[in-house]
Amino acid sequence: MNVLRINGLTKRYGRITAVDELSLEVEQGMAYGILGPNGSGKTTTLGMVLDITHPDSGSFEWFEGQYGRDARRHVGALLETPNFYPYLNAIDNLVIVAHIKQVKAPRFEELLKLVNLYERRTSKFRTYSLGMKQRLAIASAMVGDPEVLIFDEPTNGLDPQGIAEIRNTLQRIAETGKTIIMASHILDEVEKVCSHVAIIKNGHLLASGTVGAIISDDFLVEIAAEDMPGLQAAFKTDNRIKKAELQDNGILLLHLENETLAAAINEWAFSKGHTLSHLRIVKKSLEAEFLEITANQ
Numbered sequence: 001m002n003v004l005r006i007n008g009l010t011k012r013y014g015r016i017t018a019v020d021e022l023s024l025e026v027e028q029g030m031a032y033g034i035l036g037p038n039g040s041g042k043t044t045t046l047g048m049v050l051d052i053t054h055p056d057s058g059s060f061e062w063f064e065g066q067y068g069r070d071a072r073r074h075v076g077a078l079l080e081t082p083n084f085y086p087y088l089n090a091i092d093n094l095v096i097v098a099h100i101k102q103v104k105a106p107r108f109e110e111l112l113k114l115v116n117l118y119e120r121r122t123s124k125f126r127t128y129s130l131g132m133k134q135r136l137a138i139a140s141a142m143v144g145d146p147e148v149l150i151f152d153e154p155t156n157g158l159d160p161q162g163i164a165e166i167r168n169t170l171q172r173i174a175e176t177g178k179t180i181i182m183a184s185h186i187l188d189e190v191e192k193v194c195s196h197v198a199i200i201k202n203g204h205l206l207a208s209g210t211v212g213a214i215i216s217d218d219f220l221v222e223i224a225a226e227d228m229p230g231l232q233a234a235f236k237t238d239n240r241i242k243k244a245e246l247q248d249n250g251i252l253l254l255h256l257e258n259e260t261l262a263a264a265i266n267e268w269a270f271s272k273g274h275t276l277s278h279l280r281i282v283k284k285s286l287e288a289e290f291l292e293i294t295a296n297q
């Protein structure tokens, strides 16, 4: 199912175009990273799809419209760390969150185990490290079991240990099959947590796709032929190929250690009995381009 479809979304602040004709699609079960340097429009984009900020033009649709105006109730969001009560413990703070959200049977224990706070569930909030506070915030966004979770720069302001804990927590949540949409300016973070990524700069979409295809040191080549299962099987067992993954669009993505001529790949396919109907060397410089963009900040 399509969880979120954004179509030509635009937001201007005076002369600044914060988000410029942005279009992207998030499918159920994806961990979707919105990667861009500071000021690239990530928060504004999340604000619009959460009905906090009104777009100037364009549109978006949650869950293919199936929940209508109620869609927002199926989305949990963590945009900035919420205020918890310092003298209450994790459970009591979550009880208040569940009350505000009008959730009838919240599964606190399960949630606290997922964010690795179960052992400290009866400690007062004020005794928590910053990383623990942020993990409680993640648990609070998950109260009511929303189908989609949105995180804006979830590791901002944390020390290395806190960052590692949050990333582990997000990885665990992604493994449960929950759809995650996460904005971040850190390439490494998106690479560790996300399955898919959209890279944005000045509110524009630069590229989107699987993390494997977009952020990779590998030399990448797309190929297709009439017999796709046969083609995939032939290249999967070829030790010149690091990885051969069938993408959502039905095209096979080959990962190679080194730059290789298109003619050579064509020949390999032909020797395996396949005539290629599609062969495209995927630009490998996206990661370098992103690092350059962020370095210039």
Ligand SMILES: Nc1ncnc2c1ncn2[C@@H]1O[C@H](COP(=O)(O)OP(=O)(O)OP(=O)(O)O)[C@@H](O)[C@H]1O
Pocket: 013, 016, 017, 018, 019, 036, 037, 038, 039, 040, 041, 042, 043, 044, 045, 153, 185
């Ligand atoms: N309320 C506002 N009024 C004026 N300009 C704004 C407002 N909110 C955002 N902007 C501008 O819009 C652009 C995009 O900002 P936004 O916060 O969405 O980017 P971001 O990618 O989330 O960056 P960061 O990670 O630094 O928050 C920036 O140039 C920012 O200064």
